[in-house]
Amino acid sequence: MAASQSPAFPPMMQLGAPGPLVGPQVGVSVPAAMARLQLTQQQQQQQQQQQQQQQQQQQQQQQQQQQQQPIEKIRIFPKDIEDEANSYFQRIYNHPPHPTISIDEVLDMLKKFQESTKQRERDVFYCMLRNLFEEYKFFPQYPDKELFTTAQLFGGIIERGLVSDYRELGMALRYVLDALRKPHDSKMFYFGIAAIDRFKSRLKEFHKYCEHIVNIPHFTHFPPHLIEYLEYGLQSEEPPNRPQGPIVPGGLSAVTTAYKTITQTTGTTTTTVAVTKATTTSVISSRPSIANATNIDTLLVATEKEEKMIAPPEALQDKVAFIFNNLSQLNLQTKCDELRELISEEYYAWMAQYLVMKRASIELNFHVLYSNFLDVLKIPELNNLVLQETFRNIRVLLRSDKGIANFSDRSLLKNLGHWLGMLTLGRNKPIFHNDLDLKSLLVEAYSKGQQELLYVVPFVAKVLESCAKSRVFKPPNPWTIAIMNVLAELHQEPDLKLNLKFEIEVLCKNLLLDVAELQPKVYLKDPENLKNIEHQLSPPKPKPEVQISTPVPASQTPTQPPPTHNDEVAPRITNSTPTLAPLNPPEPKYGYNQINVGTVSNLAGLIIINAQLALLQTHPQLKQYVRLAVERAIQEWIHPVVDRAVKIAVTTTEQIVKKDFALEPDESRMRIAAHHMVRNLTAGMAMITCRDQLLLSIGNNLKANFLAALHNPTEQQKTLVEQAASIIAQENMELACCFIQKTAIEKAVPEMDKHLLPEFERRKIARNEGRRYCDSSVLTYQAERMPEQLRLKVGGVTVQQTAVYEELARNIPGFQPLSERDAAMFIPKPVVCILRFLFSQK
Incomplete structure (x- = not known):
């Protein structure tokens, strides 16, 4: 029948005979027509399902294309995306008590965001990678610790395959290669070393890349284990023994300490200077401890240069750390008894250094607890060593470089000032002139300018804060009032930074004094005072001489032509009476x-x-x-x-x-x-x-x-x-x-x-x-x-x-x-x- 040859006809036509309409109408049976109708409906449903599957495939392809979109093409993100991305970076570089996040946690989060089906999380992922790549040009300005943290993040991104697109991966690898080509004693070179150490297990996938690195002139200066990885990488292989090793030479102490601060895990918080040469792992495996997350590099570096003390075995150090980690006001006696059994007299010096450097300098909130701990412990020799170690660390920080990169030293100095005040003035004990002269310290800082004052004024204020709890040094004690008058004189300076004025005002409030009622004298500006003091701050850096001339015979003394526009000479710096002038930056030359x-x-x-x-x-x-x-x-x-x-x-x-x-x-x-x-x-x-x-x-x-x-x-x-x-x-x-x-x-x-x-x-x-x-x-x-x-x-x-x-x-x-x-x-x-x-x- 003709109907059987045309199943695609509309259903209503299929119910009647499709033949010529002459004579009696001959039609198909109703069951046959219904079967044909059901067949047509099934075909339509199949077509709809196929269309839906095609649409789903297209959507998945679009998502994959969007996920693989090159970072450089994703330029603009909503402000809330930028803010969230920046908040994660902030937590990477934070120090406790501010919220922190480890590098491994960040990498896990980025991997999750990369594979997420939520558009917002993918946007945060791309925004973070874009910001990191765009910051590369500014990496040389980063402080050591922050730079090595960034190197671990950078290398971890390559290690985890977070940059899968060949253009993005090529950009990341090129940045590391550029850093490795820098002079082998530069910060950026060690950035490259730290980054490549992080993804060394993937070097076997990039044999051409290994070839470029091996051809770097100073390749022999690379750490031995990385040289082995790169040489095996040339053959697309991985070293069978998977060697590990330190990635920064010990001679660069500041860089070494910065790197160790990042890479040491919680288990190594008690490692002292005497054992800092132990092998360190080059891959971060857990969040750093509070001690290592806080920048005590200046103290560690200075301690390395001094005579080494006798340090207890590492197992004993771990037990001491456990005691302090679980210390509270309720278990003081128990923990003191445990410590007496662990620490013998030969380790008292190490114990004092550990308490001051690794605890008191960075844990301000536990100063009262640690002070009570010493009282209950009742070991006079240890108390004296703790006090001397406190003075030693304070002197190190006062003499350190006060640059912006070392600004975390200011917090350490304030914390140690508070600790010193509790151990001495708060217990009615004096601070001897030979150990620390606070008045002279203020005079010297005033003469050197605002950068020194930013460190010294808060430090002095924290020391004197304990006078409020002292029967002897509470105002009107003459020694205390004399220092307060110097601070009041400084407070009157019109160019003094507001935060320093605020420090002085808060101190006066704590001591129940009115800064306006103090009687300051001309003490800071008196040049005689500066001549007679023993300097406690860092010596001034030598400045290059403006005039450099070759020796000429006396009979041929040349006459100097007057300077023209291009022969202008900067005015000479003459010695003058110390004033607060250094607080102001140099006068601008140009309108x-x-x-x-x-x-x-x-x-x-x-x-x-x-x-x-x-x-x-x-x-x-x-x-x-x-x-x-x-x-x-x-x-x-x-x-x-x-x-x-x-x-x-x-x-x-x-x-x-x-x-x-x-x-x-x-x-x-x-x-x-x-x-x-x-x-x-x-x-x-x-x-x-x-x-x-x-x-x-x-x-x-x-x-x-x-x-x-x-x-x-x-x-x-x-x-x-x-x-x-x-x-x-x-x-x-x-x-x-x-x-x-x-x-x-x-x-x-x-x-x-x-x-x-x-x-x-x-x-x-x-x-x-x-x-x-x-x-x-x-x-x-x-x-x-x-x-x-x-x-x-x-x-x-x-x-x-x-x-x-x-x-x-x-x-x-x-x-x-x-x-x-x-x-x-x-x-x-x-x-x-x-x-x-x-x-x-x-």
């Missing part, structure tokens, strides 16, 4: 309008070439390389610094200005304030980012150019090159920095307008509609949540609030203060109303 950022060649007339340098006197042709060195350094750093500074400053300014001007109806006032703030923040961010790097780059460029031009220089010439490069770099670093700062500012201002354009338009629309702009949600929040003193008022910001932004406009970091006329030039022209323009086109 904002003096720097032309059209092209870097515009700086030629401002570059300083010191004609009195011996090298330039004997080889004047070398002057031509100064401009090239400065310009090259600028070109090397300008793009990463500008991008970073603009991104941070614009985001910060946007949030602050939107908050301050939430009820301001005039968009022009909001725009002016935003411009003032973003200029200030951008300049400051660019300056702190590039200042040191420019100094290093200019110096390196000069040395390379000078040595190449001299052709086989002698040792004396090499010395002159070093001196000249250092001085010229110092004299021109600020100019190069100002050029980058102003370039960043010029980019930040229009970017700021883009971010605030919706805010501007809302205010203009309200004005055009004849109503007063007011954000009701902000108004409600201010009325319900904010105290009267901080509450925003309807009608806009006050004159006092505007003055804050105007002050930012007059004082741009790195530049001379602007006059009122110059600052007025920054008032922006009105923004063209885009909506009005669009309406006019209709």
